[in-house]
Amino acid sequence: MFDMVSRRGFVSLSAAAAAGLGLAGCSGNKTSEPAGSDAGSAKASSKKVVELQVFAANSLEKALPEVQELYTDQTGTTFADTQFKASGDLVEQMRAGAAVDVLITASKGTMDDAEAAELVDADTREDMFVNDLVIIRAEGSDTKVEAIADVANLDGKIAIGDAKTVPAGKYANQALASVGLYTGTEGDDGEYAPEIADKVALADKVGTAAAYVSTGDCVAGFVYSSDIFRYDGIEEAFVCPEDSHKPIVYPGAVAESSEHADEAKAFIDFCLSNKKVQKIWAKYGFELSA
Amino acid sequence: MLNRFRMLVACALTFALCWVPGFAFAGNAEDGAQVAATAHGLSYGIEGFERLAKGTARDMEGQPEGYRFPVDEDVDLVAALAADRVVVWISPKAVEKYGLDPQDNESVSGLKALVCELDSANCMGGAQLGDVDLPWYVTAETTFDAGGYTYGFDERGADGDRYVVIASASGDAKGGARWLDSAQMVEASSVVLRDEQGPLASLASLLGGIDYRPFWVSIKTSGLALVIAFALGLFAAWKTMGTTSRVKGLLDSVFTIPMVLPPTVCGFLLLMLFGRSTGVGQWLIAHGISIVFTWPAAVISAVVVSFPLVYRTALGAFESLDTQMLDAARTLGWSERRIFAKLMMPLGWPSIAAGTVLAFARAMGEFGCTLFFAGNYAGITQTIPIAIYFEWMGGNTSVALFWVVVVIAFSFLVILFINMYTAHSQKYRKRGLSRAERKRIKDLAGQGDSLDPAGGDALRIDREALAELMRDDAALQGGR
Numbered sequence: 001m002f003d004m005v006s007r008r009g010f011v012s013l014s015a016a017a018a019a020g021l022g023l024a025g026c027s028g029n030k031t032s033e034p035a036g037s038d039a040g041s042a043k044a045s046s047k048k049v050v051e052l053q054v055f056a057a058n059s060l061e062k063a064l065p066e067v068q069e070l071y072t073d074q075t076g077t078t079f080a081d082t083q084f085k086a087s088g089d090l091v092e093q094m095r096a097g098a099a100v101d102v103l104i105t106a107s108k109g110t111m112d113d114a115e116a117a118e119l120v121d122a123d124t125r126e127d128m129f130v131n132d133l134v135i136i137r138a139e140g141s142d143t144k145v146e147a148i149a150d151v152a153n154l155d156g157k158i159a160i161g162d163a164k165t166v167p168a169g170k171y172a173n174q175a176l177a178s179v180g181l182y183t184g185t186e187g188d189d190g191e192y193a194p195e196i197a198d199k200v201a202l203a204d205k206v207g208t209a210a211a212y213v214s215t216g217d218c219v220a221g222f223v224y225s226s227d228i229f230r231y232d233g234i235e236e237a238f239v240c241p242e243d244s245h246k247p248i249v250y251p252g253a254v255a256e257s258s259e260h261a262d263e264a265k266a267f268i269d270f271c272l273s274n275k276k277v278q279k280i281w282a283k284y285g286f287e288l289s290a
Numbered sequence: 291m292l293n294r295f296r297m298l299v300a301c302a303l304t305f306a307l308c309w310v311p312g313f314a315f316a317g318n319a320e321d322g323a324q325v326a327a328t329a330h331g332l333s334y335g336i337e338g339f340e341r342l343a344k345g346t347a348r349d350m351e352g353q354p355e356g357y358r359f360p361v362d363e364d365v366d367l368v369a370a371l372a373a374d375r376v377v378v379w380i381s382p383k384a385v386e387k388y389g390l391d392p393q394d395n396e397s398v399s400g401l402k403a404l405v406c407e408l409d410s411a412n413c414m415g416g417a418q419l420g421d422v423d424l425p426w427y428v429t430a431e432t433t434f435d436a437g438g439y440t441y442g443f444d445e446r447g448a449d450g451d452r453y454v455v456i457a458s459a460s461g462d463a464k465g466g467a468r469w470l471d472s473a474q475m476v477e478a479s480s481v482v483l484r485d486e487q488g489p490l491a492s493l494a495s496l497l498g499g500i501d502y503r504p505f506w507v508s509i510k511t512s513g514l515a516l517v518i519a520f521a522l523g524l525f526a527a528w529k530t531m532g533t534t535s536r537v538k539g540l541l542d543s544v545f546t547i548p549m550v551l552p553p554t555v556c557g558f559l560l561l562m563l564f565g566r567s568t569g570v571g572q573w574l575i576a577h578g579i580s581i582v583f584t585w586p587a588a589v590i591s592a593v594v595v596s597f598p599l600v601y602r603t604a605l606g607a608f609e610s611l612d613t614q615m616l617d618a619a620r621t622l623g624w625s626e627r628r629i630f631a632k633l634m635m636p637l638g639w640p641s642i643a644a645g646t647v648l649a650f651a652r653a654m655g656e657f658g659c660t661l662f663f664a665g666n667y668a669g670i671t672q673t674i675p676i677a678i679y680f681e682w683m684g685g686n687t688s689v690a691l692f693w694v695v696v697v698i699a700f701s702f703l704v705i706l707f708i709n710m711y712t713a714h715s716q717k718y719r720k721r722g723l724s725r726a727e728r729k730r731i732k733d734l735a736g737q738g739d740s741l742d743p744a745g746g747d748a749l750r751i752d753r754e755a756l757a758e759l760m761r762d763d764a765a766l767q768g769g770r
Contacts, residue, residue: 061684081668084684093665097566097575098583139415207683214685228415229343231685235415273350275360275451282342282359285416290347 523600557662603645
């Protein structure tokens with residue numbers, strides 16, 4: 001008898017738990033709707049306000065919001081909270097089902113992944129920026145780097161993006177491979193040479209590498225030249241020669257799942273044609289790709 | 291009471307102390323670089339200084355061809371750094387107005403100093419003109435050849451806008467300007483220098499510039515999560531208690547495992563369950579349950595990690611109750627529900643309350659699972675812990691520090707609350723004891739009920755409390 005009661009209890013418990021979860025999901029969905037319907041009513045009131053969701057490479061974190069502000073001023077198109085993460089993470093997030101209108105990554109490889117997974121519309125893909133790879137040091141530090149190979153002689157850690165998801169890390173490894181400090185030429189297919197292997201601090205995005213150097217946890221780091229302009233406390237120590245790594249190109253594309261594909265395309269075009277925007281990119285060290 | 295007040299004051303003072311260096315350095319770090327400068331003995335000054343770190347060679351409608359930098363219409367001064375020299379252009383108008391001689395080093399040395407000062411103020415960490423020891427080539431010609439590059443300082447595009455265009459016979463025009471400074475020259479007297487911000491003003495601008503949504507998101511998320519976790523946790527504990535030991539062992543591990551697992555594992559599993567990458571997730575999305583990277587996902591993450599805390603503490607509290615007492619209630623015909631509501635809850639309340647507070651703190655502090663499952667969307671799923679991480683990562687150390695202070699203050703409040711509550715519940719226990727004593731006296735006087743006074747202290751307290759509850763109940767019913 002007691003056994004039966006308990007079994008019944010167990011069944012009812014699991015049923016209740018399932019119902020509870022469902023409820024949580026539903027109620028959550030409901031509560032999230034007001035935000036959506038707010039946007040909806042806003043849409044209704046001022047003609048048709050479109051909200052774009054942009055996924056952009058982490059290095060664009062300072063420059064892109066200024067561009068978006070300008071775009072909102074000029075066209076009224078607003079932006080949902082833009083995600084600035086390592087390009088690989090962004091593609092994974094899209095794969096998991098995040099809603100996206102525009103994707104801008106920091107390497108051809110990551111955009112190729114997105115294209116292969118049919119996450120972006122290949123016809124809208126366009127190379128947007130080029131960037132340089134630099135070795136940075138903390139502002140005012142006496143770290144001297146005159147060549148890429150010099151990093152092996154530094155006394156302290158070297159911050160490098162994790163090549164699995166961070167394009168900057170991949171370029172850095174290519175640069176290291178050019179002087180024999182990394183075994184793979186692709187940048188994510190080898191090991192660090194023994195003289196630097198225990199000095200490398202891997203970062204989950206290029207901004208983290210910059211932050212490690214600015215806080216003094218690392219004496220040097222490999223980042224984009226544009227990162228110098230968006231972080232305080234770091235400065236350029238050495239610009240890696242262009243032939244030491246593959247060209248650093250930022251492709252942009254409209255997401256396949258976008259419900260505002262035309263507006264998304266218009267935004268990408270705006271990024272590449274407006275003169276004021278051109279100045280913002282230039283200020284933060286992004287060169288519009290030729 | 292006085293003691294507690296003293297503690298509060300001490301906390302407040304600590305925060306104030308933490309805070310002061312925080313905004314002092316925020317003031318230095320904030321944007322708003324210096325764009326104007328002048329110096330003693332100069333008849334001119336510089337305004338509207340702009341440093342462009344990169345040009346472009348992209349084909350763009352209305353713009354001239356070649357590697358170019360867009361500049362303002364009225365710039366009088368352009369400085370470009372090539373590999374072996376600094377090329378500076380001063381507009382003929384400025385040369386004439388301020389009596390400068392481009393060929394004479396002495397004559398432009400003051401201008402050089404101003405340009406270097408502004409360049410380093412606007413370099414944002416990049417290399418600085420003042421640090422490079424290269425010869426300066428100053429000119430007033432609008433087209434200038436130097437070091438294999440041809441500089442056009444006043445080129446017009448089809449759009450009528452002004453550009454500085456660099457051409458090179460070798461094709462690598464980029465080398466002609468690693469970066470480009472441009473500015474207007476004005477009368478020294480009309481230069482408006484920006485005042486240095488005081489610490490108070492910069493604190494105000496910091497506080498004014500902070501996005502406070504993470505606070506509301508945190509409160510909202512952990513509040514709702516707590517309500518759900520509380521209900522589910524109590525229910526699970528109540529039901530688990532009655533089951534046989536084997537089933538109970540299984541249930542217990544299922545319910546507790548989110549507490550032991552790293553939150554990222556929970557996040558990963560939830561993402562797999564609801565995301566588009568698995569069959570289950572696709573089925574759910576097809577049936578309208580699309581919650582990945584939305585606010586409900588943040589709530590679910592918080593529920594998952596905080597639920598075990600409510601569950602464990604409630605189960606512990608229920609199990610420490612005297613089963614004889616519960617059986618006694620059953621013999622009196624009480625339903626299980628009534629036993630739960632009238633007996634188990636009140637008696638287990640101190641532990642349950644403590645567990646609830648812990649669960650709330652856990653929900654507030656949730657990071658890994660939320661980041662995985664709900665992402666980092668400002669105003670929607672960006673809770674305080676996530677904001678701290680991303681603000682620091684984004685270089686906004688002062689904002690991250692602000693949230694850290696908020697969290698510490700909030701945690702102190704929670705601890706204070708727990709302490710006060712414990713004190714309160716102990717008072718309740720004391721009162722219970724004295725009542726028990728009173729009753730024992732009554733018992734001695736021959737009016738006792740049939741409860742056996744033997745057993746440990748705790749047992750006796752429980753029984754007294756039980757007796758009282760039953761009596762209260764009887765009185766209530768009698769009163770009706």
